Amino acid sequence: MEQALQQLRQDAEARVAAARDAAALRQVEIEYLGRGDGKLTVLLAGLPGLPLEQRKSAGQLANEVKAAIITRLNERRATFGQAESDLDVTQPGIAPQVGHRHLVTQAIDEITAIFERIGFQRSRHSEVDWEHYAFAALNMPADHPARDEWETFFVDAEPHSKLGRRVLTPHTSNGQVREMEQRRLPIRMVNIGKCYRRQIDVSHVPMFYQFEGLVVDEGITMAHLVGTLDYFAKAFFGPDRKIRIRPYHFQFTEPSIEIDINCAVCGGRGQLADGKICRLCKQGWLELGGAGMVHPNVLKAGKVDPKKYSGFAFGWGVERCFLMKSGLQIPDIRMLYENDLRFLQQF
Amino acid sequence: MTDGKIEHEVVCGAPNIEVGQIVPFAPLGATLRDMKTGGSWTLTAAKIRGVESRGMLCATDELGVGDDHSGIWVLPSGTPLGAALEKVYPADDVIFHVEVTGNRPDCMSVFGTAREAAAVVPKAKLQQQKVVPPKMQGTEVPLTVKVAESRLCPRYQAVVIDGVRVGPSPLWLQQRLISAGNRPINNVVDITNYIRLEYGNPLHVFDYRALAGNAIVVRRAKAGEKLTALDEKTYPLAVTDLVIADAKKPVAIAGVMGGQDSAATAATTTIVYEVANFDPVAVRKTSRRLALLSESSLLFEKGLPPQATDAALRRALELTLQICGGHIVSPVYDVKRPLPRPKTVPFDPVQITRTLGVTVARAAAKTMLQRLGFVVAGAKTWRVTPPWWRSDVLAAHDVVEEVSRLYGYHRLPAQLPAGRIPVRQPDILLGLQTRIRDWLIGQGFTEIQSYSLVSGKLLELIGLPTAVALRVANPLSAEFEYLRPTLSASLLSVAGQNIKRFARQRLFELANIYHPKSGGLPDELPMLALAMTDRTDDFFAAKGVVEMMLLQLGVRGLRFVPDAAGINEFWQPRAQISVGSTTIGRLGPVTPQVLERFGIRQPLILCGLDLTALVPLAHPVLEYRQIPSFPVSEQDLAAVLDAKISWQQFRSAIVGIHPLVRQVTFLSAYRDAKLPPGKKSIACRIEFRADDRTLSSGEVDGILGKVKEKLQQQFAATIR
């Protein structure tokens, strides 16, 4: 038996070496290793008739012979090249399960990373907060008309005697005084959180995210604010984009500004190459959001000495910035929160 | 109607049409603006109420000159009949749209904007129009003006003019009103609106004869009083509302809107002008409470200076005498508190540099302030007095902003903050969320983000009473009424909404849930919810995901405890997920009857994890264990035992039996008819390994024998 196996191995190796193409090789493979009437299979059919000891050693040898022939076959096959193999590479691969990160999370991750590069750390603050932190501490006392600008949701519960009602924070700016109260200066934070306003249409959702930047340190100036926003705009939207600053008014910053970015669609001209008005921006600029130097009253509310420290802050919409950047042309912002898998699994 | 030559039959349903008016006429074939599309259309003959209408009388919007559609545009009486409108109406105007921020009511007028522009635009000069102070002529008529609430009405000016001819305004005046988005009504009303636009202080005009007792009283409304305003709606007044009343009743809601009964109409010949100053908070409260906004209330609630009434009143008199005729028959009543004096602010110019980060020359800064009307005194440090129209300037940082604005933000250099970068412990929860998210997405899960505000109906669908949730006092709609106390409902709703197109779903959401806390802010609890659904039951697939994820997160000593207590109508949790004595979450299938409510007719496994509990347990520990130098010996073992014995009990019995038993791995468990009743078969693989030698088969067999013995003793197991 062992002799016959050795002989079979020699024959097979010689035939492999003599094969001139993949088809001939396949022929050899079938002739020796074929399941039904391959020479090795036929030879092994005689195994059970042998005494136990011989059966064991012959079985082992048969395995070795088989492995050797396969190795030779593969080596020889490799020399013929891919084109002659019968592997159809155009057949689809077996797809692994692919997961999807929500678009808003993608935006948050990107914004976080940009600010981390210049030493901002992400922080978290309450989504439901006292009126005090959402308004009063931000230099908007009760009855201040500025409070109307935020279409604010209130929680149906008895107000606190000092801190007022519970509000669904209409902006992330409640985090400003909350952060200052932790008494850890200097501050360089980016607070990204859910905000709520009473509005819903193609460009507004009642729940959305804002990212709030706050820097408080000695010697912080408006030039630092401009530098930070310019850095963010270029990092997020692209190095060739430009920002424009307009004077504005917010109760909790002084001076206050609004920042525009030049439109990528029309290159900031407000007009397309064919002379038509740019439908995205109309005038060449898109409004990014507000910013300013932290109002001394806000610093005081956070128990920070405005004579020693100064700071700047900005609070912008995540979805808005992301949609402006990506050029995805998503027709309705509400799609982000409808969770249609046909939408989510595109990204 | 006639165009001066030919008569035309035209059907017109406008409410303001009267015999004798001169109005714009579009003949057949005319091109008119389509209000709905913004395009244009061509006028053809049409039958209206059985009469053929050959042409159309136009409102300003149809002609593209204004946006009013409440009535036909009535032209002044001198307008030549049959003349082309563009010949008599100068339409080629330039209109600037200026966005004025809420803190600058002084700029909310043509004059105010010009005043600001004169300061901002280099070399610009402001030319003030000269208004001659009015004189009383003719016999004085009686009028008493009393202000009972001087805090809410710091200044009230009034004057009576007799012999006015009320009618359409001249076209130049109409054009300016239309261009500014106002609707011409009649000349005296138009004058009040025009001066509001010009000077930024609202005016009101009363019909003198409508004022009972020839009296004006500024007071709070009395309980039960009502007023029908110019918008023809009747408003119930509250005792907190400030009103203008005559001897008997309210005739106007102070600063918000006048009353219909005292309005100046075509029949009016004697008018009273009111130019007043009202408390911004009072006006705003009343206007909000009545849901009645007007151009006037929007200005007053910003806070206007009482000084502004003078010029507006003089201008009103000038225009009235010029346009409507008549003569002044009363003194100018002027009931006022002492006028507020602008606050002088001590100011160190160094603050400009400190705030901006660039040096602005002192002389330049001073000039900027002076151009804005500020008085600057002092040498090293300044005393800066804002002009009376700038009540928004209260402190040094406000002065800095003025200089910054005029210096120009675009001239500031872009610098990054130089100071020390604060080094803090990274937020552990955020880190955990990122690791969970990354891991699940790697496993093929899709992240969803849903609204934290949900409907009471959604909570009911999963059997939660709305009482456990925080209710929003002023929800946008019933769809967004409650802050969700669970993520499950949202997740089920998303799964159900997609189930028709996606039979196999792997979803998760990382978000806060909200639990009310009496007296304090609600607990905002960060959670992970994940759902797996497929046509067949995925329990062990879901358990595998959760188990491996927690292991990867560094959680050690994880246990899945049968959770009989948690079973309810909503779900049948098979397991509580615990570490030590802490329960960190639950895992199990949702009941078919609840799934049915979401349109899901296949098994769905839900898992909720409490991230607050998980944070202290999920340590990403990097630990090195020596790679074994000696081989492992594996033995498979199957036992038939009581079906109530859990895998965990079975495994524990084997693990501790000998230090060389390194691992016990589950292979299979089953019950079938061939086994004795109440019995099951469990199979496992046991790994034996020593650190210092290759184990002999004798050693392994010895331990295996002990294992079998123990299983027989402890569980009365039959080893197969």
Ligand SMILES: [Zn+2]
């Ligand atoms: Zn553009």
